[in-house]
Amino acid sequence: MTARPVTPAPLDRRFCVAPMMDWTDRHCRAFHRVLTRRALLYTEMAVDQAVLRGDAARLIGFDPAEHPVAIQLGGSDPDDLARAARIAEGFGYAEINLNVGCPSDRVQSGRFGACLMREPELVRDCLQAMREAVSVPVTVKHRLGVDDQDPRETLFGFVETVAKSGVTSFIVHARKAWLDGLSPKENRDIPPLDYDLVRELKAARPELEIILNGGLADLDQALREGEGLDGVMLGRAAYHTPFLMNEVDVRVYGEPLEARTPSDIVAAYRPYMEARLSEGVRLNAMTRHILGLFAGLPGSRQWRRILSEQSHRPGAGWDVVEAALDAVAEARAAA
The missing domain is CATH 1.20.120 (Four Helix Bundle (Hemerythrin (Met), subunit A))
Incomplete structure (x- = not known):
């Protein structure tokens, strides 16, 4: 295990770049950090078993220059997630995030990702174990629900249960996930977005930090839809049109304009x-x-x-x- 570098605190989640499988690796994060000094960056999802049994330095090692950077873990066993979180903290990550949003078949077969929306008590237990294992913040990224679940009932009930773990930061992908019949790619577009429901959640639970994610096409839309929330998280837009992040430090964090091409x-x-x-x-x-x-x-x-x-x-x-x-x-x- 590497020596733990100094991490910045407290974390500012007003603008985040989403964890994206096969995309947000260490080279991507180093590039994004050139564009913005302040945005919170996330790793690709790292499966807890891979962290526990594999070459952790190769899998989750990173350069301290990437800070602020958070790691996203996937798993569903509280003890294993706690152990993996402890390892990740040792590498110097500023936050540990649990994936409860990915709809892929590979993730479902491991009983983690979006299918855990059906098991809020288990998610609560996982997050509580992770919180007890580390001193850095633990957060969760999740959907509005899955398949035929009612979005309002599921979202509010899920947050109510999961918040009992002591986690206070929720990154909400504002779509349901269809686990049966839609591909991961289709899950990014077909289920309708409901940003209003996420804002209703914030109004009902003002003490929680609510970050909006899902379908945000550019910085203008992100700032508009994120009004009244605690932050926004961009995924594909940040990756495919990365120069938009050149304005993040100015428009989100109020830093002086640095004219760059x-x-x-x-x-x-x-x-x-x-x-x-x-x-x-x-x-x-x-x-x-x-x-x-x-x-x-x-x-x-x-x-x-x-x-x-x-x-x-x-x-x-x-x-x-x-x-x-x-x-x-x-x-x-x-x-």
């Missing part, structure tokens, strides 16, 4: 990329996270094409990124 962001990310390349990390492990940086701008297609076609080649290095930047500059000049 996407090219400036690439330059700021370069030292991290070159350091990882020197360690043997393949270029495409990092460039796959920056494909959307120029979205909506001249040259975005060329940027994506060059990085996608050339970054995976053996020995690919910074020169590939330079070529992509040159193509963007040419497209901008011709626009």
Whole structure:
């Protein structure tokens, strides 16, 4: 286990980047941290058994420069989750989050994720065990309900039960999850969103911290829909159009405006990329996270094409990124 680095406190959850499987790895988080110093970043979900039995340093190790950063755990056994949470705290994470929202078959087969919406007492017990095991905050990310559950009845009842664990921060994905008949991709779009219900929850439980998640397309919508709540969490929008996060520190946290272009962001990310390349990390492990940086701008297609076609080649290095930047500059000049 690594020595525990100093973590910032208290946590400010006004803007968070969602945990996203196969996306929010350590390279992605390092890139996002270049865009925003203040947003709370989350890891991909780490299954408790993998943390307990696998190479924890490889699985959940991270650079302290990523702070503030939280880890999301998946599981349903209170004792195992408590042990995994203790390990994660030892690595220096500033928060431990429990996944009660993922609808995938793989997660359901392990009896965790969104299917736990049917077992609020078990979720309560898991969170209580995690809280007793660590000194950092423990939070939960969940849905409005699953399948044929009534969203209002399920959401309010779930929070009522789970809050008895002592957890006070709830990240609410404002959709139900359909566990039977819809794919994880379809679950991101088909069940209707209900932001009003999340706001009603906050009005009914003002003492709890309620963070809104689900379907937020950009920073403008996030700030509008998050009015009256304690924070917002963006997922796909933050990943696919990451430059929107360049405004987060100004618009959410009131910090001074720092005028930067996407090219400036690439330059700021370069030292991290070159350091990882020197360690043997393949270029495409990092460039796959920056494909959307120029979205909506001249040259975005060329940027994506060059990085996608050339970054995976053996020995690919910074020169590939330079070529992509040159193509963007040419497209901008011709626009």
